Amino acid sequence: MNNRESLYIYYTVFRRRLFYPLISVLVALSICLSSALPSQAFDWVPLIFQGVQALQLSNMSDRQEVEIGKQINQQLLDSDVRLYRDANINRYVQQIGQRLVANSDRPNLPFTFQVVDDDKINAFATLGGFVYLNTGLIETAENEAELASVIAHEIGHIGGRHLVKQMRQKALDAGLLTAAGLDRNRAIQIGYQLARNLPGSRNHEFDADKRGLRTLTRSGYNQTAMVSFMQKLVKKGSVPTFLSTHPATGDRINIIKKAINTQPSNGNDGLDNSTYKTNIQALLRS
Incomplete structure (x- = not known):
């Protein structure tokens, strides 16, 4: 018997020894899953898969988050979000935003600050460092520290990855998570819907306030500006969308x-x- 024949016989025996135990394991597993309590076995499998996918979303890389944020941003601009194009106003907002980013929880994320041409007092943020500020909010602020306090709050949402967590929960609730993962297009659509609907979360709002105040303080702005701006809006009797979600604004001010x-x-x-x-003179003249 030559060496080639010996190797062939050895390989055949080894394959059979490996094959039969593997078949046994698979048969035993199928019996367990199909016997006695089939409903319980059926219910556990998707839960395991959902847990794996939820972990994947929560561990989304910065690069993935920015790419999805760009596509959400494009959907917003293709819908009803119209940007305010004055170069001076945009440059001013960018300067404030980047000063805050340098002292935030995610200073290496490529933040993008955009001014929305809308008289409503509002601001919001999406994935990947995209922050939106309405012209109505910029006009309502009395000084730079008050405007910075709102920007810092939105940066706080991104620092806490709040939208990523909301996307994960919404996908779980809708049964969209599978073992293969959440479809990219669906992820973008969920992010878009969350950005437009601005759902409130008690823990997320408190966390964004805490992170925002810390960022505002590190950047050298007056801390009380965050309080004065909130109080101003409450006194107006018409609390804007970004403050109207629970918890109550009064509770947030006290904290x-x-x-x-x-x-x-x-x-x-x-x-x-x-x-x-x-x-902001250009904005006041328009």
Whole structure:
């Protein structure tokens, strides 16, 4: 018997020894899944798959988040979100935003700040560092620190990956998660719907306030601007969408005040009202 024949016989025997135990395991597994309690076996499998996919969403890379954010942004711009094109206003908002990003929880994320041509007092954020500020909100703020407080809050949502978590929960609720993963187009559509509907979450809003206040403080802005802006809007009697979700705005104000008292800061930037009006002069003229 030559070496080639010996190797062939060895391989055949080895394959058979491996094959039969494998078949036994598969048969035993099929019997377990199909016997006695078939309903329980059927219910556990999708739950396991959903748990795996939920973990994948929660561990989405920065690159994936930015790419999906870009596509959500394009859907928003293709729908009813119209950008305000004045270069000076956009440059000013970008400067404030990037100053805050440098002191945020995700300073390496490529944030994009966009001004929306809308008189409503509103702001929101999507995946991958995309932040939107209505012209109505910019006009309502009395100084740069107040505007910065809103931007810092939206950055806080991105820092906490709140929209990613909401997407995961919505996909689970709708039964869209499979072992193969959440379809990319569906993920984009869910993100778009969440951005437009601005659903509230008590824990997420508190967390964005906490993160936003920390970012505002690190950036040297006056801490009380976050409180003064919220109070101003409450006194108007018409709380904007981004503040109207639970928890109640009054509760948020009280918690922010306590946080300021426990972590005082000497930062006093952004309180010059006249300088702010000069910086947004193009918007006030339009």
